[in-house]
Amino acid sequence: MLAGEVPVSFLSPLTAHGQLKAGKVKALAVSSATRFAGAPEIPSAVEAGIPGMEVKAVFGLFAPGKTPRTVVAKLNREIGDILRAPETQETFSKQAWRPRPARPRSWATG
Secondary structure, three states: OOOOOOOOOOOOHHHHHHHHHOOOOOOOOEOOOOOOOOOOOOOEOOOOOOOOOOOOOOOOOOOOOOOOHHHHHHHHHHHHHHHHOHHHHHHHHHOOOOOOOOOOOOOOOO
16 A cells, blocks of 8 residues: 555554554544544444444464363353453454453364
């Protein structure tokens, strides 16, 4: 974008922050249903005229298939506690992420 080779790009507000402040790029919208608290001046996709647009990223932690269920449950519980901690939530929020712990499941079969 900065070199003029592409007209538009999807970037996190954190990644684009310096370029936005310098006026080198213009934020059209955040790709969520609501505004990002870290950049409240940028409209949501819905406000920008793209109803129903909400981009979500999913990250998972993987273990070998034969990992005992008790171990998987303990990992899930401990990692969930970390992700729910206020200081973790605050750190992620500053980076435009909203961690939402989930139950263990098979990613290979959905």
